[in-house]
Amino acid sequence: MSALAWTAVGSLAAWLWLLLGQGFFWRTDVRLPPRRDPDVWPSVCVVVPARDEAAVLAESLPSLLAQDYPGRAEVFLVDDGSSDGTGDLARELARRHGGLPLTVDSPGEPPAGWTGKLWAVRHGIGLARARAPEFLLLTDADIAHAPDSLRELVAAARTGDYDLVSQMARLRVESVWERLVVPAFVYFFAQLYPFRRIAVRGSATAAAAGGCVLLRADAAERARIPDSIRQAVIDDVALARAVKGSGGHIWLGLAERVDSVRPYPRLRDLWRMVSRSAYAQLRHSPALLAGTVAGLTVVYLVPPVAFCAGLLGGDAAAATAGGLAWLLMTATYLPMLRHYRQPPLLAPLLPLTAFLYLLMTVDSAVQHYRGRGAAWKGRTYARPDAAPEPGPAETS
Template sequence: MDAVVWTAVGSLTVWLWLLLGQGFFWRTDLRLPPRREPADWPSVCVVVPARDEAGVLPASLPTLLAQDYPGRAEVFLVDDGSSDGTGELARELARAHGGLPLTVDSPGEPPAGWTGKLWAVRHGIALARTREPVYLLLTDADIAHAPDSLRTLVAAAHTGGFDLVSQMARLRVESVWERLVVPAFVYFFAQLYPFRWIAVRGGRTAAAAGGCVLLRADAAERARIPDAVRHAVIDDVALARAVKRAGGHIWLGLAERVDSVRPYPRLRDLWRMVARSAYAQLRHNPLLLLGTVLGLALVYLVPPLALVAGLLVGSTGTAAAGGLAWLLMTVTYLPMLRYYRQPRWLAPLLPVTAFLYLLMTVDSAVQHYRGRGAAWKGRTYARPGTVLDER
């Protein structure tokens, strides 16, 4: 039992560090920073890459067209080779709803070395630059914005002197699997990229949420966006890193009224969402994969197992260390469940969700070595530096 005791103590030590030393990642009170409305509102172009989004576009695009923005703004939707009539539907929605001017265009298939989304973003930014905007809003086709979303983003960027302001859209949590997996997804993301560290000038931590990124046009040019990240599967984090490396000041927080309308009703839908990029996050490195699996096991699986083992064999130390670690895990997860308006009884189930993520990560590596990694909407992407396989 000595090895079990020390493993449980190690897990508890890690949780004490996570509680106090990882940028208070578990807190969910980081919203848009204080802001004042500018006297002269800068111009903004909204770029929306879209591939086979006819199912969600009626719930998202009208919210962009209806933005209550005092300055000049227009929307560019880039149809990335859709087969479901996404482009024509966007034009119909614009005719029916009015609002901000909408341009719909298509760049054709991406060349080798580009992901489809970033090739579409490149085309959209090129169209937008003909209008000479001060800001670019990069947003996904499944994101619905409150009427004042653009206004508050610009005011926050202007007041804080930020080159990039990003909000992590609130994802949908309606099905059983969404309730179990989605809040944990954001919790794990914040653990990897503590939001409070991201805004520190000169700090190493950089991340953004691709569904809602307001970016100064001149900062995009300095960072060579999107060319500098053209092969990135996890494009939002890569974009933020490029902007920060170029001297940009960035900010990321949780959104109040920016919501994803994309449903993930089944476990396999969520599995595909996570597995398509999990191994890319580990830079396709088997050693990092091994370390991640062992780390997930130590941090999330050991506490409940140590508690049960300690109680079964009468080892008070093992049970106490495992129980305290599980308690800290549960307590730090509660704020995220409150943010997602989910019941508190889900918090002790976080080890179950972590085990699912462990399996998804392993599956991501398996699919990569089978030549099917990073597959999304009919395209499969190889690791950076190799030719992309378009299917």
């Protein structure tokens, strides 16, 4: 057989393993587990870190204030140095809509060794601690919740005795680029962190979706959240690892009624979203970057190339192996497209999307070595070195 045919066979073998040996990552039926209402509903504090979110806050914050929750609950919005009037808008929305009590506060600029979001989360948890809640809901300012979202999350956590329950919010898919890139983003995430393995006690797989994380307050204290992950750019995965590493029981699945309202209409918006943290996901390792590029090439790019080149060049083995690999790739992507209510004709285009993600990942590394690190909303985070232990002012 030709070298191309052998490479295509390797790609097909990889897809057979992904299909059967990676926790059935391609299935989209991991939703909130069975749950029942508790006899007494525990108290909950909702913490919302927000930096320059005035453009989306009117769609998201009222949904939190309107939560139909039988127990005691209140919302803490932490204005992380916004320059667009985010804090004032939040107060106005609370006056206009009513609902759960809202506190708006600001922690000031984060000290060295902290990302801005986690510094804001720390401040919000500190404010919430005075209420002694049983649960904390950590949710982003661009996430809209159905009226029963909090009730369902708490019931699931109580019923399953989970320390952390997280839902992957349904991201917006309206523009052409969102349709091409966004479902694949969740598909790739599930491939890296198969949802079914996350809930298994003792498994090494741990992840959460930062837009919607219900966390027991005592589990947060055991895992020293967020101090123990204060430098993390990919804070949701770091949070889940910290909680699971401290003995916590965690769960992650797809949401049906928790939605992101943030638009990514242009390719450069999506590019920035992915590239800002892609190299951090690889722990800023050139070796892991090279392995990722090679892996994406063999798994996603070789099948269509082998299929087309094999047909044109009369290489039956390459065309057959490449076509079968491409078929498996397409089939595993269809459930995610259905979840996002997208046409199945997008499924064969997954190699094109994977190529875009490959370029975004390389660009993330290039930006890192140019000293720009992970940039987001005016802040740049370089490679985290070993974090010093927090001083007395941080642990008080």
